[in-house]
Amino acid sequence: GQQLNQSPQSMFIQEGEDVSMNCTSSSIFNTWLWYKQDPGEGPVLLIALYKAGELTSNGRLTAQFGITRKDSFLNISASIPSDVGIYFCAGRSRSGGSNYKLTFGKGTLLTVNP
């Protein structure tokens, strides 16, 4: 089956530092999505990428859809304490019919020290 390798597993940074995390896949995806999950909550969509090479920003967040369609990265600039949480990448490929299943990475736990 499809697998996503997300790294790093965890990060401990100081407030104000920049953060970078990435996902790689053994297969091609048509869409890359980045989510953030706070404890006890559902994932919240941060950025969606639909085209190979696409670079998209959402405030301090920037994500790119790799040109090979097998990878994506997420950067967070000037981190703040509320950036703490688990970040998941997810890739979407067409899986028969019109059902678009997501494959999730294992997540990156981000801790920001004030």
Added chain:
Amino acid sequence: GAVVSQHPSRVICKSGTSVKIECRSLDFQATTMFWYRQFPKKSLMLMATSNEGSKATYEQGVEKDKFLINHASLTLSTLTVTSAHPEDSSFYICSASLEGLQETQYFGPGTRLLVL
């Protein structure tokens, strides 16, 4: 826009009972909803894909008679955990997707199930 709600947010039940979890898309019509299970400090595991008006498609290893899914309308899908056991205790999350050019999944806030 694209708000998804779940009810209840938390539920505690006795072993052997059944529990129903509702997932609603509040401001859009969702032809497809997904049900996930998440264990502590783990990623999301897809359980089934639910299409309005048709039978759900279950992932390998997920018992369809154990986890009953009904998608009766374009805004509501339900997951019923039948004859719950302590090992069914988990965080259950639904998501809904919009059909169209730019489709993505929007997640509900999750339901914490504890089976005693």
